[in-house]
Amino acid sequence: xxxxxxIHGGAGNIHPGMMxxxxxxxxxxGLKLALDKGYDVLNNGxxxxxxxxxxxxxxxxxxxxxxxxxxxxxxxxxxxMDAAIMNGIDLSAGAVAGVRNIRNPIRLAKEVMLHxxxxxxxxxxxxxxxxxxxxxxxxxxxxFNKGRYDQWVKIRDSDFTQLDHEEDNLKGPEPDPEYKFxxxxxxxxxxxxxxxxxxxxxxxxxxRFGRIGDSPVIGAGTYAxxxxxxxxxxxxxxxxxxxxxxxxxxxxxxxKGLNLQQACATVVKDKLVKMKGEGGLIAVDAQxxxxxxxxxxxxxxxxxxxEGLERIAFYGE
Amino acid sequence: xxxxxxIHGGAGNIHPGMMxxxxxxxxxxGLKLALDKGYDVLNNGxxxxxxxxxxxxxxxxxxxxxxxxxxxxxxxxxxxMDAAIMNGIDLSAGAVAGVRNIRNPIRLAKEVMLHxxxxxxxxxxxxxxxxxxxxxxxxxxxxFNKGRYDQWVKIRDSDFTQLDHEEDNLKGPEPDPEYKFxxxxxxxxxxxxxxxxxxxxxxxxxxRFGRIGDSPVIGAGTYAxxxxxxxxxxxxxxxxxxxxxxxxxxxxxxxKGLNLQQACATVVKDKLVKMKGEGGLIAVDAQxxxxxxxxxxxxxxxxxxxEGLERIAFYGE
Numbered sequence: 001x002x003x004x005x006x007i008h009g010g011a012g013n014i015h016p017g018m019m020x021x022x023x024x025x026x027x028x029x030g031l032k033l034a035l036d037k038g039y040d041v042l043n044n045g046x047x048x049x050x051x052x053x054x055x056x057x058x059x060x061x062x063x064x065x066x067x068x069x070x071x072x073x074x075x076x077x078x079x080x081m082d083a084a085i086m087n088g089i090d091l092s093a094g095a096v097a098g099v100r101n102i103r104n105p106i107r108l109a110k111e112v113m114l115h116x117x118x119x120x121x122x123x124x125x126x127x128x129x130x131x132x133x134x135x136x137x138x139x140x141x142x143x144f145n146k147g148r149y150d151q152w153v154k155i156r157d158s159d160f161t162q163l164d165h166e167e168d169n170l171k172g173p174e175p176d177p178e179y180k181f182x183x184x185x186x187x188x189x190x191x192x193x194x195x196x197x198x199x200x201x202x203x204x205x206x207x208r209f210g211r212i213g214d215s216p217v218i219g220a221g222t223y224a225x226x227x228x229x230x231x232x233x234x235x236x237x238x239x240x241x242x243x244x245x246x247x248x249x250x251x252x253x254x255x256k257g258l259n260l261q262q263a264c265a266t267v268v269k270d271k272l273v274k275m276k277g278e279g280g281l282i283a284v285d286a287q288x289x290x291x292x293x294x295x296x297x298x299x300x301x302x303x304x305x306x307e308g309l310e311r312i313a314f315y316g317e
Numbered sequence: 318x319x320x321x322x323x324i325h326g327g328a329g330n331i332h333p334g335m336m337x338x339x340x341x342x343x344x345x346x347g348l349k350l351a352l353d354k355g356y357d358v359l360n361n362g363x364x365x366x367x368x369x370x371x372x373x374x375x376x377x378x379x380x381x382x383x384x385x386x387x388x389x390x391x392x393x394x395x396x397x398m399d400a401a402i403m404n405g406i407d408l409s410a411g412a413v414a415g416v417r418n419i420r421n422p423i424r425l426a427k428e429v430m431l432h433x434x435x436x437x438x439x440x441x442x443x444x445x446x447x448x449x450x451x452x453x454x455x456x457x458x459x460x461f462n463k464g465r466y467d468q469w470v471k472i473r474d475s476d477f478t479q480l481d482h483e484e485d486n487l488k489g490p491e492p493d494p495e496y497k498f499x500x501x502x503x504x505x506x507x508x509x510x511x512x513x514x515x516x517x518x519x520x521x522x523x524x525r526f527g528r529i530g531d532s533p534v535i536g537a538g539t540y541a542x543x544x545x546x547x548x549x550x551x552x553x554x555x556x557x558x559x560x561x562x563x564x565x566x567x568x569x570x571x572x573k574g575l576n577l578q579q580a581c582a583t584v585v586k587d588k589l590v591k592m593k594g595e596g597g598l599i600a601v602d603a604q605x606x607x608x609x610x611x612x613x614x615x616x617x618x619x620x621x622x623x624e625g626l627e628r629i630a631f632y633g634e
Contacts, residue, residue, distance in 0.1 A: 091559045091592070097414075097529070098439055118528045119558045122415055123440045125527025210442025211435045212414070219536040219561035241436045242408045244536035247561045251568035275408070 002288020003042040004189045004305040007034050007055050009065045011234045011280040012180030014298030014314050024314070026064055031302040031312050034058035038186055039304045048188040048196035048230070049087045049110070056083075056106040056198050059184035063145050065300075066182025068104055071143055071202025073152035079143040081202050082216040083109040088195030088224035088286075095216040097122040102130055103138040106200045109216070111135060119218065123210070152205055161204040181279050181296070183215055185232025187224070189284045195230035197222050197246070197284075213237025219247035226286055228253040229260055234299065235272075235279010243271055249283065260285045264293035319605020320359040321506045321622040324351055324372050326382045328551045328597040329497030331615030331631050341631070343381055348619040348629050351375035355503055356621045365505040365513035365547070366404045366427070373400075373423040373515050376501035380462050382617075383499025385421055388460055388519025390469035396460040398519055399533040400426040405512030405541035405603075412533040414439040419447055420455040423517045426533070428452060436535065440527070465522070472523050498596050498613070500532055502549025504541070506601045514539050514547035514563070530554025536564035543603055545570040546577055551616065552589075552596010560588060566600065577602045581610035 009031060019027070038055030042048070060068025071079040083105035084095035094113025097120070102108050111133045112121055121129055130137070155161075185199040199222045201215040214221035214237040221237065223246035224230035231246035245267055252263035264283050272279070273295050280294025282301060292301045292313075302312040326348060336344070355372030359365070377385025388396040400422035401412035411430025414437070419425050428450050429438055438446055447454070500518040507513075516539045518532040531538035531554040538554065540563035541547035548563035562584055569580035581600050589596070590612050597611025599618060609618045609630075619629040 086559075093559050098442075116526065117555075118526065119555045120529040120534070122527035122529055125415075125525060129526040208442060209433065209435065209446040210439035212437040212439055217437070217534060217536075218558050219534075219564060223561070238434075238436045241535050242403075242410050244540070244561065244564045247536060247564055248568070251565065251572055255568055255572035 001191045001193060002189060002305060003191050004284050004288040004290050004303065005035060005038045005042055005051055005055065005186065006282040006284055006290045006292070006303045007031065007038065007059065007186045007301065008232065008234055008282045009059060009184050009300030010180050010182045011294045011296045011299035013296060014180060014300065016315055027300055027314060028312055030059070030062045030064055031300060035302045035304050038188065042188060042190050045191055048190040048194045049085065051188040051190065052085060052186040052196045052198040053106055053110055055186040056184055056200050057104050060104050060106060060200055065184050066202040067184040067200040069143055070145060070148070072148050072182065072205040075156065075206050075208040077152065077156070079202060081105045081200065082212060083198070083200040084216040084218060084222040085109045085113060085198035086196065086218060086222055086224040087113070088226040088230055091225060093119050093218045095120045095218060096126045097212045097216045098210055099126045099130070101137050101139065102127070103136045103142070106198050108135050109198065120216070155206050161206050181235045183234035185234060185282060187230035187232050187282055187284045189230070189286060189288045193226065193286045195224045195226050195284060195286055197224040197230035197232045199232045214240035214245065217241060219244050221246060223247050223250055225250050228285065230284045231281055233279065233281040236277055239272060239275050239277025240279065243267065243275060243277060245272070245281065260289050261291045264291045268293040268295055318508045318510060319506060319622060320508050321601050321605040321607050321620065322352060322355045322359055322368055322372060322503065323599040323601055323607045323609070323620045324348065324355065324376065324503045324618065325549065325551055325599045326376060326501050326617030327497050327499045328611045328613045328616035330613060331497060331617065333632055344617055344631060345629055347376070347379045347381055348617060352619045352621050355505065359505060359507050362508055365507040365511045366402065368505040368507065369402060369503040369513045369515040370423055370427055372503040373501055373517050374421050377421050377423060377517055382501050383519040384501040384517040386460055387462060387465070389465050389499065389522040392473065392523050392525040394469065394473070396519060398422045398517065399529060400515070400517040401533040401535060401539040402426045402430060402515035403513065403535060403539055403541040404430070405543040405547055408542060410436050410535045412437045412535060413443045414529045414533045415527055416443045418454050418456065419444070420453040420459070423515050425452050426515065437533070469522055498552045500551035502551060502599060504547035504549050504599050504601045506547070506603060506605045510543065510603045512541045512543050512547035512601060512603055514541040514549045516549045531557035531562065534558060536561050538563060540564050540567055542567050546600050546602045548598055548600050550596065550598040553594055556589060556592050556594025557596065560584070560592060560594060562589065562598065577606050578608045581608045585610040585612055
């Protein structure tokens with residue numbers, strides 16, 4: 001059986017020349033570590049859902065990605081994170097929105113899936129659930145990052161939001177063309193042909209109003225179904241929510257008979273482009289096929305399978 | 318052109334003999350008032366999205382329905398409400414989760430759609446947005462209802478949740494067979510063939526952990542697309558989230574060529590039944606066709622169109 005893992009670390013205006021060689025190495029190594037951690041699970045006969053968690057935990061622990069430890073600051077100077085996971089075997093799913101001080105939000109999402117009796121928990125309530133389940137917490141210091149903080153300080157007195165860390169700025173006083181949509185995700189096909197997908201994000205810098213994007217919304221930013229595909233999205237979440245992106249890819253396969261690549265292209269390169277919804281997604285199907293699909297300049301992405309394929313890329317082809 | 322409005326006030330084990338004649342009259346009148354308010358908008362050439370808001374506002378204002386004024390109590394003795402609206406013309410959408418002291422959450426959802434730059438706001442942040450937009454607030458007293466309070470007091474020291482007001486009890490110490498899934502919703506087709514749908518709920522009695530159900534999730538409990546249908550769901554939200562119910566109906570029409578009734582039946586009477594996901598939905602398409610579809614014993618529901626049809630029903634056919 002084919003085993004395949006795909007991961008992403010966000011999409012956006014990521015193009016040659018925007019990073020120093022050192023930064024490129026840092027992103028490469030960050031993706032490589034997460035890819036290997038997740039792939040090891042699959043290679044040892046583990047479940048797709050566990051490979052997805054293992055890969056995302058590494059991305060959450062790496063401060064260069066906007067998720068977990070590297071989460072950006074909200075309008076109030078807090079780190080509020082969202083995450084979701086879905087198991088394609090039985091369509092079970094778990095998601096959290098607006099959680100604070102959770103070291104690995106993807107682990108909390110899995111706990112919601114397995115032990116809450118619910119699918120979607122939010123805010124302080126989700127934090128309470130985390131305490132009842134012994135989920136690992138971390139102090140504010142753990143999430144503090146000078147770069148992210150300075151980025152927030154620059155815009156905190158404005159109503160502008162940034163869609164990612166460092167250079168992003170879709171709606172700022174001086175729009176920065178080097179924006180990225182900061183999110184991480186993984187999708188896997190295991191040796192039993194089971195699919196899973198997960199997504200984790202720190203949201204938008206200076207976000208207000210308890211904004212929830214597509215990442216934790218089952219069907220929008222995250223979806224897995226053994227009959228079709230496993231999908232994790234990254235992009236301008238409002239458009240991904242309205243287009244129900246991940247589930248739309250699945251339905252194009254199930255009801256219209258498109259293959260994985262055709263379905264991804266239809267949604268990302270046609271429908272989303274018409275809506276002006278920028279971003280991308282990673283996808284696997286139960287035959288171990290994979291796809292990277294984005295309408296932005298680039299996407300931090302990586303794939304590894306049991307046919308010897310291993311590829312890490314940032315920029316458009 | 319056909320104009321059509323459908324509304325619901327929740328589904329569940331609603332069967333002949335469970336209500337007194339007086340209660341039946343109360344539900345009939347409540348549905349009739351909401352139906353007429355919404356229909357008047359359509360009849361005066363108004364937009365589907367405004368008809369949906371007008372109908373849902375009446376249902377939210379009526380304490381017999383679990384939404385707005387009649388919302389149930391959470392574990393902490395609070396009223397936390399969710400709502401969503403979607404406009405089929407351009408797939409614009411707005412949703413709120415876990416809001417307090419908002420007199421009409423559906424109005425806040427519409428404000429999010431039109432004026433927030435976002436789609437989905439939650440908790441205290443959504444309340445802050447409401448203040449910036451001058452949305453009407455209401456004190457706790459406004460939401461206080463002796464029946465709902467007594468129902469909560471009975472189970473507040475347990476971990477059990479109830480899916481609706483009054484008699485509902487899916488997971489209680491003494492399961493009450495007369496449970497209902499308390500939600501209200503509306504879907505409309507206006508004279509221009511534009512579709513819209515909206516949903517509003519007070520959630521589950523004694524709910525914990527900031528639980529979010531399907532109602533405010535675009536694609537799950539609420540969806541509208543002029544190419545296919547407008548849908549509002551009511552049921553055991555966790556299953557509706559995992560099945561991405563409203564968007565699935567739309568995709569079965571768009572990609573598989575099913576008509577409205579076939580698509581609704583496939584999702585509600587086949588897929589959801591196999592998952593043991595109880596509940597139902599109301600639906601319209603751009604030709605003014607409508608459907609009520611539920612796998613529970615009954616659903617509070619009503620329809621009115623410009624061919625003289627007006628029907629209000631509670632029980633299975």
